[in-house]
Amino acid sequence: MLKRKKVKLLGRRIRFAVLAVLFTLLIGTAGLMLTEHFSLAQAFYFTVETITTVGYGDIKLKSDAGHVFSVMLMLGGAGVMLYSAGLMMAFLVEGQLAGAYGRRKMNKKIEQLQDHIIVCGAGRVGRQVVYRLRKEGYPCVVIEQEEELVRQFIEEGYLVIHNDATQDEVLKKAGIERAKGLITALPEDALNVFVTLTAKGLNPKVQVVARMDQLESENKLLRAGADKVISPAILGGWRMAMSILKPVSMEYIETVIHDHNIEMKIMELKVEQGSCLIGRTLSSSGIKQQTGAIVLAILRDKFVISNPDAREEILEGDLLIVLGLREQLHRLEEVAANQTKLQPAEAG
Structure with a gap:
């Protein structure tokens, strides 16, 4: 300003x-x-x-x-x-x-960033990605070729590189070796395939989410190394249909996911080595009783256990999908990081 x-x-x-x-x-x-x-x-x-x-x-x-x-x-x-x-x-x-x-x-x-997200393409889709990352407080670097878009994002305080995202040197400049993830939202599927190949070649561990417009491009993007392929058209169509069929449920889900001011949130919690949760079942862990948070699902070795049973044992490396109020989730994070076990739930 x-x-x-x-x-x-x-x-x-x-x-x-x-x-x-x-x-x-x-x-x-x-x-x-x-x-x-x-x-x-x-x-x-x-x-x-x-x-x-x-x-x-x-x-x-x-x-x-x-x-x-x-x-x-x-x-x-x-x-x-x-x-x-x-x-x-x-x-x-x-x-x-x-x-x-x-x-x-x-x-x-940009050189000081660690575990950041690189967003390639700041058009209609990329712009929403960048705005959401900022709302969540996550650092990101935008790569965009259109000068007018670059100027707008710089004025809004974003870190922007005015160049071609398909080039190795540009991704290196954006810190691809240190990045946690990359989202390629370029308007052409071929360009997204090329960016995915380049990114995975420079950093095989980086998580890549790619945009696709044509259904036949999904397999190509997955073969190129994309961890997740998303079609804005398919996703938008699904949400529109469900908003008609199940309006109340969709409104609640969208409020929880998209409303930054609401207290109820969904969190991903990785069970690290030494956590007090390891070896405990969901019922004996005391998660629900002492923090109030609800475990919706468990991701284990790329397999999702939805609505897990109370007798399901928590293992090291599990990714817990948890729903709760902000203070409940913060409490659970603190507890999970400790080696002191939660008090087990009382019998009966």
């Missing part, structure tokens, strides 16, 4: 300088026509010659009034031209320096 105000102020000054030069040319031309009886062409030529300090000397003044007016024109015109030239120089130099400094500062921030 401050940068925009500064540019606006400088623009007003430049417009004023242009008007001042035009006014000087008008006054100089009219004055020489009155004092020296020059023709319009001669008067205009002499005025330009004077205020630009060229001074060819090919036109001679004859009257004292002409000499006096010429002196005033020299002083005033030269001042106006110097002021205008200074503004133009400041505009060019400040713009270049600010741009270079801004890029250097942004590159340093």
Whole structure:
């Protein structure tokens, strides 16, 4: 916002300088026509010659009034031209320096990122991805080729690289080796396949989510290494259909997932080595009784156990899908990280 105000102020000054030069040319031309009886062409030529300090000397003044007016024109015109030239120089130099400094500062921030998300393509789909990542407080780097989109995202405070996401060096600049994940939301499936191949080649461990428009592109993206392939059209159509068939259920789910202000949240909790939850069943772990959170599913070795039984044992490496209020989820995170076991639920 401050940068925009500064540019606006400088623009007003430049417009004023242009008007001042035009006014000087008008006054100089009219004055020489009155004092020296020059023709319009001669008067205009002499005025330009004077205020630009060229001074060819090919036109001679004859009257004292002409000499006096010429002196005033020299002083005033030269001042106006110097002021205008200074503004133009400041505009060019400040713009270049600010741009270079801004890029250097942004590159340093990108170099310091760890476990961030790279978003390739900031169009209709990519924009929503970036906005959601910011709402969740997750660091991300945007790679976009369209200059106007790049300018908009920079003004909104995002880290942006203005380049082609299919190039190895660009992904390296975005920190692909340190990134947790990459979302490629480019408008063409072929480009998303290429980005996926490039990203997996540079960092085989990075999680890649790819956009697809054509159904036949899904297998190609999966073969290229994408961990998840999503079609905005299919997903949007499914949500629209379910909103008609089961409006209340869909509204609740969307509120839980998408409303950032609501207290109820869904969380993924990884059961790490040494956690007090390891070896406990869901009923004996005390998760529900002492934190209030509800385990919706367990992801184990890429197999999903939906609505797990209370007798299901929690193993190291399990990913618990948990629903609860924010404070309940925070409490569960703290407990899961400890080696002290929760108090078992009371019998009966």
